[in-house]
Ligand code: SF4
Ligand code: SF4
């Protein structure tokens with residue numbers, strides 16, 4: 001199955017969710033039977049601060065069309081400040097994706113608390129929509145047509 | 146601030162004589178400085194301790210073969226991890242120390258030590274001299290104050306100093322043993338261009354003199370390296386002693402300014418007559434920066450395409466980058482070795498897989514590591530056998546990343562590294 005000419009293409013999105021808030025938020029969306037786009041594959045991490053930019057880039061390189069990163073709201077990080085540092089890292093990452101020629105919208109960040117099942121569902125829908133609009137990732141760059 | 150007279154229209158010679166005096170007066174124990182090789186085709190970095198071995202010194206040669214911050218890092222490795230060998234220096238005090246404990250120490254603690262299992266004793270016995278040595282090395286300096294060894298002068302360009310500052314903050318280097326002598330910089334040629342100019346130029350001409358004549362007149366040679374064309378740091382951001390050229394008629398005089406306590410001591414010992422700052426300097430520096438802004442190439446290189454087609458995965462760019470700071474690179478380990486099955490799997494997913502598969506990831510990872518500290522020296526570009534304009538792309542991404550985080554690599558020793566700190570109310574645009 002090659003992606004370019006496939007009309008049924010639907011994006012593959014890797015979601016890194018922090019254990020304490022966003023993963024619980026996703027869980028809540030699940031047990032509340034909320035509907036959201038089926039495009040995400042969740043990877044649970046201890047904290048958004050634990051996410052090395054390499055993970056995000058590696059997901060893109062291995063065929064993800066988009067990456068979602070979510071952690072606790074600012075001020076609520078289980079480890080006090082993990083998400084503040086994460087925010088800086090992601091900001092930097094987005095800046096240079098743009099300059100390298102990878103659409104920075106492929107990588108998205110948002111904060112979701114354990115109580116925000118609905119917010120999580122809406123977020124996934126939005127990200128899936130965004131990635132659909134941008135189209136399939138050309139990563140890894142294929143030099144031949 | 147003092148004025149140094151320039152003879153025979155040769156500012157490099159004036160700097161050379163200044164360095165010679167510093168060595169002769171034993172104000173510095175050695176000097177790291179570039180010297181021309183006999184054929185004059187290039188310069189090499191040298192560590193000079195004999196004032197008679199400075200004859201080919203030319204810190205103004207417009208050539209930049211290595212970011213010397215890398216050399217400084219190598220030179221202070223033992224300063225970072227505690228003394229490793231250093232027997233020569235500390236032999237005697239170490240012996241004294243070793244002899245000391247049995248007499249000085251209380252018998253109770255002594256006995257405890259003796260009761261410890263043999264193995265442990267053996268270990269602590271091995272460690273003791275090392276600890277004693279380090280203590281002994283610290284002691285004389287603390288006790289006798291002034292008799293600390295004369296510093297090693299390192300003569301550096303602004304971008305080398307900026308890299309060094311970042312490396313100090315990354316805990317890879319220490320400034321303690323060194324006296325940083327910063328020299329203004331108008332830019333440099335590539336090693337190849339420089340050598341070609343020397344070979345092709347008339348016999349008695351000097352590439353340095355020609356270059357200085359042009360740039361001081363506001364003309365920037367075509368061959369200036371890409372990184373230098375866009376450089377916004379012609380003046381050192383940090384120096385113990387700054388040698389200032391911009392804003393003066395350097396055929397007549399240059400200036401020297403002490404910018405730290407360490408620098409002041411040496412400055413005073415050199416017995417200069419103190420003068421006021423050059424009035425023209427500030428505006429001249431601004432004018433130069435402005436001119437460089439115009440020179441900066443605005444091309445939008447297709448980096449993705451270049452990497453996937455041109456990069457041969459040699460990792461030279463990593464080897465020469467002063468900032469690339471990991472002691473063990475993740476790309477040298479097994480993380481990126483895959484079973485055949487994986488290759489087939491990936492190839493199957495997209496129908497085609499460029500191999501090796503992680504070239505782009507290598508660069509993106511390097512970017513995520515160096516973006517906040519990259520000093521845009523362009524050494525990565527100079528080292529690339531495939532001619533990928535890495536300097537320009539790293540300059541662009543690092544400027545963007547540093548601007549976003551309110552940081553400037555090499556600006557000051559006091560700013561926290563941007564990824565080690567945060568503010569609660571910032572960057573909210575990233576979210577959602
Ligand atoms: S990435 Fe390139 S331009 Fe930046 S510091 Fe390293 S070698 Fe210099
Ligand atoms: S130096 Fe050039 S070819 Fe070698 S790894 Fe870096 S970009 Fe690739």
Ligand code: FES
Nearest residue numbers: 018047071072078
């Ligand atoms: S624990 Fe959730 S972001 Fe740190």
